[in-house]
Amino acid sequence: xxxxxxxxxxxxxxxxxxxxxxxxxxxxxxxxxxxxxxxxxxxxxxxxxxxxxxxxxxxxxxxxxxxxxxxxxxxxxxxxxxxxxxxxxxxxxxxxxxxxxxxxxxxxxxxxxxxxxxxxxxxxxxxxxxxxxxxxxxxxxxxxxxxxxxxxxxxxxxxxxxxxxxxxxxxxxxxxxxxxxxxxxxxxxxxxxxxxxxxxxxxxx
Amino acid sequence: xxxxxxxxxxxxxxxxxxxxxxxxxxxxxxxxxxxxxxxxxxxxxxxxxxxxxxxxxxxxxxxxxxxxxxxxxxxxxxxxxxxxxxxxxxxxxxxxxxxxxxxxxxxxxxxxxxxxxxxxxxxxxxxxxxxxxxxxxxxxxxxxxxxxxxxxxxxxxxxxxxxxxxxxxxxxxxxxxxxxxxxxxxxxxxxxxxxxxxxxxxxxxxxxxxxxxxxxxxxxxxxxxxxxxxxxxxxx
Numbered sequence: 001x002x003x004x005x006x007x008x009x010x011x012x013x014x015x016x017x018x019x020x021x022x023x024x025x026x027x028x029x030x031x032x033x034x035x036x037x038x039x040x041x042x043x044x045x046x047x048x049x050x051x052x053x054x055x056x057x058x059x060x061x062x063x064x065x066x067x068x069x070x071x072x073x074x075x076x077x078x079x080x081x082x083x084x085x086x087x088x089x090x091x092x093x094x095x096x097x098x099x100x101x102x103x104x105x106x107x108x109x110x111x112x113x114x115x116x117x118x119x120x121x122x123x124x125x126x127x128x129x130x131x132x133x134x135x136x137x138x139x140x141x142x143x144x145x146x147x148x149x150x151x152x153x154x155x156x157x158x159x160x161x162x163x164x165x166x167x168x169x170x171x172x173x174x175x176x177x178x179x180x181x182x183x184x185x186x187x188x189x190x191x192x193x194x195x196x197x198x199x200x201x202x203x204x205x
Numbered sequence: 206x207x208x209x210x211x212x213x214x215x216x217x218x219x220x221x222x223x224x225x226x227x228x229x230x231x232x233x234x235x236x237x238x239x240x241x242x243x244x245x246x247x248x249x250x251x252x253x254x255x256x257x258x259x260x261x262x263x264x265x266x267x268x269x270x271x272x273x274x275x276x277x278x279x280x281x282x283x284x285x286x287x288x289x290x291x292x293x294x295x296x297x298x299x300x301x302x303x304x305x306x307x308x309x310x311x312x313x314x315x316x317x318x319x320x321x322x323x324x325x326x327x328x329x330x331x332x333x334x335x336x337x338x339x340x341x342x343x344x345x346x347x348x349x350x351x352x353x354x355x356x357x358x359x360x361x362x363x364x365x366x367x368x369x370x371x372x373x374x375x376x377x378x379x380x381x382x383x384x385x386x387x388x389x390x391x392x393x394x395x396x397x398x399x400x401x402x403x404x405x406x407x408x409x410x411x412x413x414x415x416x417x418x419x420x421x422x423x424x425x426x427x428x429x430x431x432x433x434x435x436x437x438x439x440x441x
Contacts, residue, residue, distance in 0.1 A: 031369035065299025096268025122380020129358030198325015
């Protein structure tokens with residue numbers, strides 16, 4: 001059964017995400033994780049949602065379409081079934097829809113504005129930082145052996161520097177990095193190969 | 206936009222975006238070249254120059270990049286109905302795919318091999334995102350102050366877990382302040398910097414000491430970078 005209060009918070013959460021995330025799907029992930037933690041503590045949504053969240057990027061890579069829509073539908077579904085998915089997707093799309101309608105209307109003036117272009121040069125570096133920060137989320141548990149990064153400094157320092165890295169994760173990470181950076185292999189073959197490799201390599205370690 | 210918008214044209218627009226949405230994997234950025242090929246080369250809805258502007262704007266306003274682009278193209282081609290149709294065409298395939306996916310996953314998620322496969326994909330995606338981030342670095346980071354913003358937001362969010370919206374608000378406030386500093390516009394400087402003490406007070410008030418101290422460090426390092434950048438400019 002759809003739970004109205006959870007649906008409403010899902011809508012608000014994804015509306016906020018759509019409104020404040022610059023730079024597309026990857027840059028959205030750190031904020032998404034923080035918002036989900038708030039949702040879990042505030043509404044008593046199951047803790048297992050957070051574990052499933054870690055698989056989010058895997059899901060987004062092997063399903064077509066924009067990562068943010070995939071993410072919203074997936075998270076909405078694991079929180080509150082089909083209606084959760086629907087509401088979350090609408091929530092994340094609405095801000096972009098209205099913002100772009102406005103800009104398309106005042107296009108010429110928007111393009112010429114000097115202060116807006118300066119504003120964007122300030123946001124862009126922060127966006128790159130956020131994209132790099134989302135690697136931390138996915139390295140956690142896959143490359144690092146334990147759930148090392150909890151968004152809590154003390155826990156973080158202790159766990160991160162003393163936890164053992166997982167050799168299987170390191171091998172897959174290095175191979176995928178070289179394949180993507182040096183040989184320009186497309187994401188889909190890398191994702192599939194890593195899935196197959198992971199199914200066997202992680203059994204060993 | 207003088208030509209009459211018919212239902213047939215709207216359906217066509219819907220299917221263009223539906224097709225792009227169903228066959229492009231790897232997120233919004235991968236969709237842009239496909240959009241360009243269909244909209245400019247095949248259906249001539251926009252010109253080459255227009256699409257470059259559209260992509261630049263889609264990437265610089267908040268929200269989903271490919272959705273931004275499709276709403277813009279829809280609005281420019283067939284008005285508000287075009288925008289709605291294009292947005293639906295982009296999102297529906299991705300939504301359906303996720304629904305199919307979770308249905309299948311319900312049957313296999315307890316399988317140990319499936320769980321380990323997910324771990325493998327996560328490790329590979331860490332590498333993929335890192336590559337994507339490094340590719341953007343030279344485009345976005347051209348000054349020492351930008352480098353400080355990028356590295357500081359990585360450390361603040363990735364290690365300290367500072368709330369992302371604050372990082373963005375401070376990045377906006379700092380870049381506007383430095384813009385008005387260059388213009389020597391006192392009212393602008395005061396207004397764009399005013400947000401800083403207010404937010405820091407709020408962060409400390411809501412008892413998030415660690416976040417507060419992290420953000421103060423962030424501001425100091427940005428100020429230092431700005432100072433040295435100014436000195437380097439003067440020397441040159």
